[in-house]
Amino acid sequence: MHRQLFEHIKKFTDLDKEDTLVLSSLLKSFSVKKKQFLLEEGQVCRANYFVVKGCLRLYFIDIKGAEHTTQFAIENWWISDLTSFLFQKPSEFYIQASEATEITAIEHHHYEEIFRKIPKLERYFRLVLQKAHQASQMRIRYLYSMTGEERYHHFNNLFPNFVQRVPQYMLASYLGFTPEFLSKIRAKKV
Amino acid sequence: MHRQLFEHIKKFTDLDKEDTLVLSSLLKSFSVKKKQFLLEEGQVCRANYFVVKGCLRLYFIDIKGAEHTTQFAIENWWISDLTSFLFQKPSEFYIQASEATEITAIEHHHYEEIFRKIPKLERYFRLVLQKAHQASQMRIRYLYSMTGEERYHHFNNLFPNFVQRVPQYMLASYLGFTPEFLSKIRAKKV
Numbered sequence: 237m238h239r240q241l242f243e244h245i246k247k248f249t250d251l252d253k254e255d256t257l258v259l260s261s262l263l264k265s266f267s268v269k270k271k272q273f274l275l276e277e278g279q280v281c282r283a284n285y286f287v288v289k290g291c292l293r294l295y296f297i298d299i300k301g302a303e304h305t306t307q308f309a310i311e312n313w314w315i316s317d318l319t320s321f322l323f324q325k326p327s328e329f330y331i332q333a334s335e336a337t338e339i340t341a342i343e344h345h346h347y348e349e350i351f352r353k354i355p356k357l358e359r360y361f362r363l364v365l366q367k368a369h370q371a372s373q374m375r376i377r378y379l380y381s382m383t384g385e386e387r388y389h390h391f392n393n394l395f396p397n398f399v400q401r402v403p404q405y406m407l408a409s410y411l412g413f414t415p416e417f418l419s420k421i422r423a424k425k426v
Numbered sequence: 427m428h429r430q431l432f433e434h435i436k437k438f439t440d441l442d443k444e445d446t447l448v449l450s451s452l453l454k455s456f457s458v459k460k461k462q463f464l465l466e467e468g469q470v471c472r473a474n475y476f477v478v479k480g481c482l483r484l485y486f487i488d489i490k491g492a493e494h495t496t497q498f499a500i501e502n503w504w505i506s507d508l509t510s511f512l513f514q515k516p517s518e519f520y521i522q523a524s525e526a527t528e529i530t531a532i533e534h535h536h537y538e539e540i541f542r543k544i545p546k547l548e549r550y551f552r553l554v555l556q557k558a559h560q561a562s563q564m565r566i567r568y569l570y571s572m573t574g575e576e577r578y579h580h581f582n583n584l585f586p587n588f589v590q591r592v593p594q595y596m597l598a599s600y601l602g603f604t605p606e607f608l609s610k611i612r613a614k615k616v
Contacts, residue, residue, distance in 0.1 A: 373507065
């Protein structure tokens, strides 16, 4: 149960048998179908989600009605609306499965408990959050420093398999342009 | 020495005397003048900076030559270009003092060491990074969900003193509009 998360944790910190049992009892693993929502605007984000297999995305809808994907989470990434999750207040985001996805989740009422009972998880989540914050700093930088076409090729070079996996309109909104623009770039390359 | 950082750490975790001595020996406190740079594009980010007093900002210059401030750090906040700091590669950002600023810094060659020698700091930095990542998720959200004027008033309500402290053009670039637009909004309110 929750095997993949434990393997991921093991890369960063060593949990003993007791820690593993305690953590197991506080986790929840489940599956969601493609397009299913884990969070919708106005709801409170109940959990921090770890992707075992599949893909989740965090997005919001702007005042003009356009979707903006700000984060994807594939295998071994965590995703959550932290403001809503930490303060248990209504979210301004959506979290949706862009593929059928297997998830291991930590619900809010267990979140502080895991750190109290298993202090070694502080290191694991320090590293997870450090990576997430670093990626988010770079994403903003690239949104402004490259042309749309450069951004697509840069991203395609870094994550070629991922680019094939997600629907065009989601990828376009993540890279900060329209689906039509993405089609044009792709047409050139074929 | 480094008193304010220790007081900030104390809010989140308890360091014993030995921890305090070890950490003290690995920190560096110093002052920078207004407009002085701690990092310029192309340089490697040498440290993670904690603001004791004053204000630092992280910004970049886009392909059109415009400045974009993505983060401010005032008292008790940390600031760094994480990609450059963690991987010791040339930065695509600037870190500049927007006021005369007192700083306590952890240099890169001591960064892993502090966690190895003082595991309790994992909790402190997990919470610092969690807060930074949460703030960054919300900033992106607000950039798209509010009009420029709404964004200004929202930010002004949250941080009225801060809005008075920073130069108009920096605040404008953080809020995602031009200095001219900011002058117009302010003129309306006076």
